[in-house]
Amino acid sequence: MTVAAKDLTKDYKYGFNDGDEFVFRAQKGLTKEVVADISRRKQEPSWMLEFRLKALEHFRQRAMPSWGADLSGIDFDDIYYYVRPADEQGRTWEDVPEGIKKTFDRLGIPEAERKFLGGVSAQYESEVVYHSIRKDLEKLGVLFSDCDTGLREHPEIFRKYFGTVIPANDNKFAALNSAVWSGGSFVYVPKGVRVEVPLQAYFRINTESMGQFERTLIIAEEGSFVHYIEGCTAPTYSKDSLHSAVVEILAMPGAHVRYTTIQNWSNNVYNLVTKRAIARERAVVEWIDGNLGSKVTMKYPSIYLMGEGAHGEVLSVAFAGDGQHQDAGAKVIHVAPNTTSTIVSKSVSKGTGRTSYRGHLKVYPKAHGVKSSVRCDALLLDETSRSDTYPYMDVEAQDVQIGHEASVSKVGDEQLFYLQSRGITEAEATAMIVNGFIEPFVKELPMEYALELNRLIALQMEGSVG
Amino acid sequence: MPESKVPTLDIRDLKVAVDGKEILRGVNLEVPKGQVHALMGPNGAGKTSLGYAVMGHPKYQVTQGEIIWAGESVLGKPPEERSRRGLFLSLQYPTAIPGVTTTNFLRAALKGQGKELPARDFLKLIREEVAALKMDQSFMSRYINDNFSGGEKKRMEIVQMAVLKPEMAILDETDSGLDVDALRTVAEGVNRVRGDGMGILIITHYQRILDYITPDRVHVMAAGRVIASGGAELVKEIEASGYDPMLREAGIEDEAAAAVSV
Numbered sequence: 001m002t003v004a005a006k007d008l009t010k011d012y013k014y015g016f017n018d019g020d021e022f023v024f025r026a027q028k029g030l031t032k033e034v035v036a037d038i039s040r041r042k043q044e045p046s047w048m049l050e051f052r053l054k055a056l057e058h059f060r061q062r063a064m065p066s067w068g069a070d071l072s073g074i075d076f077d078d079i080y081y082y083v084r085p086a087d088e089q090g091r092t093w094e095d096v097p098e099g100i101k102k103t104f105d106r107l108g109i110p111e112a113e114r115k116f117l118g119g120v121s122a123q124y125e126s127e128v129v130y131h132s133i134r135k136d137l138e139k140l141g142v143l144f145s146d147c148d149t150g151l152r153e154h155p156e157i158f159r160k161y162f163g164t165v166i167p168a169n170d171n172k173f174a175a176l177n178s179a180v181w182s183g184g185s186f187v188y189v190p191k192g193v194r195v196e197v198p199l200q201a202y203f204r205i206n207t208e209s210m211g212q213f214e215r216t217l218i219i220a221e222e223g224s225f226v227h228y229i230e231g232c233t234a235p236t237y238s239k240d241s242l243h244s245a246v247v248e249i250l251a252m253p254g255a256h257v258r259y260t261t262i263q264n265w266s267n268n269v270y271n272l273v274t275k276r277a278i279a280r281e282r283a284v285v286e287w288i289d290g291n292l293g294s295k296v297t298m299k300y301p302s303i304y305l306m307g308e309g310a311h312g313e314v315l316s317v318a319f320a321g322d323g324q325h326q327d328a329g330a331k332v333i334h335v336a337p338n339t340t341s342t343i344v345s346k347s348v349s350k351g352t353g354r355t356s357y358r359g360h361l362k363v364y365p366k367a368h369g370v371k372s373s374v375r376c377d378a379l380l381l382d383e384t385s386r387s388d389t390y391p392y393m394d395v396e397a398q399d400v401q402i403g404h405e406a407s408v409s410k411v412g413d414e415q416l417f418y419l420q421s422r423g424i425t426e427a428e429a430t431a432m433i434v435n436g437f438i439e440p441f442v443k444e445l446p447m448e449y450a451l452e453l454n455r456l457i458a459l460q461m462e463g464s465v466g
Numbered sequence: 467m468p469e470s471k472v473p474t475l476d477i478r479d480l481k482v483a484v485d486g487k488e489i490l491r492g493v494n495l496e497v498p499k500g501q502v503h504a505l506m507g508p509n510g511a512g513k514t515s516l517g518y519a520v521m522g523h524p525k526y527q528v529t530q531g532e533i534i535w536a537g538e539s540v541l542g543k544p545p546e547e548r549s550r551r552g553l554f555l556s557l558q559y560p561t562a563i564p565g566v567t568t569t570n571f572l573r574a575a576l577k578g579q580g581k582e583l584p585a586r587d588f589l590k591l592i593r594e595e596v597a598a599l600k601m602d603q604s605f606m607s608r609y610i611n612d613n614f615s616g617g618e619k620k621r622m623e624i625v626q627m628a629v630l631k632p633e634m635a636i637l638d639e640t641d642s643g644l645d646v647d648a649l650r651t652v653a654e655g656v657n658r659v660r661g662d663g664m665g666i667l668i669i670t671h672y673q674r675i676l677d678y679i680t681p682d683r684v685h686v687m688a689a690g691r692v693i694a695s696g697g698a699e700l701v702k703e704i705e706a707s708g709y710d711p712m713l714r715e716a717g718i719e720d721e722a723a724a725a726v727s728v
Contacts, residue, residue, distance in 0.1 A: 418563070422578060
């Protein structure tokens, strides 16, 4: 029996659920009981419960990363790992910062979405849209649902691939996610099927699916194509200060998967994500990664090029304003010969914002004929802005072509003057220059996202965003 | 000087410094709307600096004097304000803005001036002007000035002038770096917009462009000041004897001494 998010909230008011003999009390902190309870409420098979418990063990033993952003502000005991109590209703519309409201205005966000994004309402119903898309997908044999449903309705496929790209002991936060994961998307595309319409997580939005510990699993069978989009450019409030998601992608021979993310989490969020894809022969995997929000983001989309002729691309943009640290980059591992990869990273730092590019390019000894190019550009807008680059390359094969280019720049006085001399104000001119700087990224977004992103950058330049 | 009824670019005793060093030492110049004036002089005389100072480039500090356009001082006004009031500067080295297409650039410029057009009219206008300057339509979707040749950048400046239709345009060394054909095309572009509606100040070191555009008046600058003014015949004089005679008359030893800026 499925329990919908709104029913769970109702539960807390009364402390129990009709028909369910367990009483759930919302509690902070992470214990075996909490994990077991999550699994029980979802009515998961025992293998998943074991998986979660083993992951919990590892999480406890594993040390925090000794590199990256400052995570000392995370208090693991002060977090609700599953659901919150009913009397913690979140905020009213009055609580939403003026700057955020203005952004919603300027971006033309519809009313219903505003309440949801602003953290005022717990759910955004877009059932109608979602249902019509689902019908079309069903005809193609494409599965698109949340992971809970995926596990329940397609256990064979799910079990075959779940945790195979990112094992629970990969890192501390993958372990955490593996123990308490909930929500996220499950996508399965059969052999040869091309899904022409981008699948958007947004269609299924509710608090669970945009939750702290989302788990996404995408399987693209031989010769298939799918484009998955998650997140949104509008500022998104989250009560939860720790987001630790895991995304696994399996691209079978000749498959093509593009995964686009734009996150603009509120500035209380630690956003620590493990995203990895395995690309088989002639497969193509593209990570299009936009990091606009959060207090701290640590995210390095990665691609393991396991099959000959596979191609991987990571195109990312990071924007760090006052007090933000975007520690992002890419990891590409060339295991098979004649594989290619491209990494393009564009970072913009404003005020005291800090962006770090962390890249890992590895080429194994048998991977001859590899071509890879890395380009990371940083733009510093103010005196206090900061950007760092930590490129790491480990090339063990002969006969490879590796290129690396990096640049750091400020907004040029001459560029500003040139635009101003044509009647454009300094703020607009700065926005145009910043938008021009991230153009290689924006070009790859579906049009509505591109427009929203450009407008958002313009607002940031005007300083009118909260 | 008599008050002119025609809107005029009126530069009076202008002194300008860059990084504390005096570059313009009391420039006096008047360019009325509807006329084409040429500003000539040896390298480093301060001609380009004058253009930047009029347009309000922050590096150029006015220490004394006035810049008046159409009866109102522009001092203290940011470049975008001066542009909205009808001033235009065609740069000697136009700046590249990667990621910003020519089309978007022009659209933003027109909007900035309050001269926004409906989409179809806008596209028609810029297509016509790009074609008139013998540039391929592909330039519209290219990033402005990014990897353009010198000649293409200069022609793009004239396209901008034709699209924005300023009332007073300063063209800084538009002829430098152009081959004969490009020069003729650019000159035709200027002659097309020339008329009662526009005043033009052509800054040039050599006078090639003046073979195609006949100025109403010619001024010569050296050592940060205007040292001579006259009719179009001044151009022939310079062609024949160079700048030396005028320099000597102004008490400047030679071209090297005439340079205030490098």
